[in-house]
Amino acid sequence: MRITDRNNIPKLITTLRDLKKYSVEVGVFGDDDSFYAMIASVHEFGVTIQKESGSIVIPERSFMRTTFDEKEVEWIQFAEKQLKNVIDFKIAPRTLYERLGALMVGDIQEKITDLDAPPNATSTIQKKGSSNPLIDSGGLRKRITFRVVEK
Template sequence: MARITVRFRDNNQIPELRRVLNELDRYSLEVGVFAENDTSNPSYVMIANVHEFGVTIQRERGSIVIPERSFIRTTFDEKNAEWVRFIRSQLRLVVTFRIDARTLWERLGAKIVADIQEKITDLDAPPNAPSTIAKKGSSNPLIDTGGLRSRITYRVVRV
């Protein structure tokens, strides 16, 4: 008579799943132009704020109005639902242990940065003043040298 050996493995992954899900809560994501990375003159943090919110500069002979050209807030408004779907797809990878929590946040940060950079490239309203177009040789309101676009970044912060 043949002898059959049966072995049981404990495949309970609930404790590991709990650890992975708790790890998701230990990170936050920040996206934008960060002051500690900005050693330029003029400051790209300042340039980003001016365009995001607009500004009126008072001068002796009148004023200069730089209109609001929101590229961060409007991207968040336009892409939020898409980002939620992206997070859901990445969560499937987290709960099946194919990626870790930090990787999810890194991937989301890279996606958001790419979306904001695309917005900077595509934004065309309000248009530049004719004198600004003549000075910089381009009608794209948010691109002159590409410095602002290239400084959009993210960081994953452990909380």
Template sequence: MIKDIDKGWNRIKGEVQKMKNAHARIGILQGAPAYPDGTTQAEAAFWNEFGTEDIPERSFVRSTADEKRATYGQVMKKETDKIMLGTSNVKTSLERAGMLAQGHVRKKIKTLKSPPNAPSTIAKKSSSNPLIDTGTMLRAVDYEVKM
């Protein structure tokens, strides 16, 4: 008689199945508080990310993703190894990646200097940082994991 002993294969299959639709989203997510004038965080982020007639493009999400692409690939390889070894799961690994990316995007917002604000904008907001006025958008950068 042959006895089948599962040494983790069923767990691995289950985790791989979860990976099919799982993802992390990073940025200004739905539900972020609006500005006092009613402008949503998503609108302000979009205008800065892509630019308008009056606002130059100051990418902080796409540029961070491009700059950190290799880092995120390495992180997800390590997290996949942890999932296969049973020391992590898909949700936890995506949460780790989301927190990392959230920190990178927030750092980009704090350190982005170019293109600089117009002198009139600097005078109005008393700051030369192009992406920070009140800090509302910075605090609104978040992540979520969908399974």
């Protein structure tokens, strides 16, 4: 008769420590595409551009902060469910963060698609051919991404 040691406590301790090694960042990263990082910042916070003939106001159209506010509880619940898979050794700790990052990106992209206020100026709608305030070519939406960072 052969007895196998199934003590997973050391493995569990290592796995739990590994969970603390990572974090997830979501957004448009300037090192990847500084133009769209600037566009994201302008829309997220708004800006007033002073010109000799007056000013141009681009109103705040928060798509990052508002998504975080609206989805935070759902994201926590998702992470808690994924944590069970980590503790059961079905997925690696890093995988939890990758899955969470992908979910967050999808939710933010959906917000960009659905956001309709404040509306574009009539002249902007005519120029773009669309009334969606955050989508012109789709470049901003496509550049929302995530990265898992090791601390």
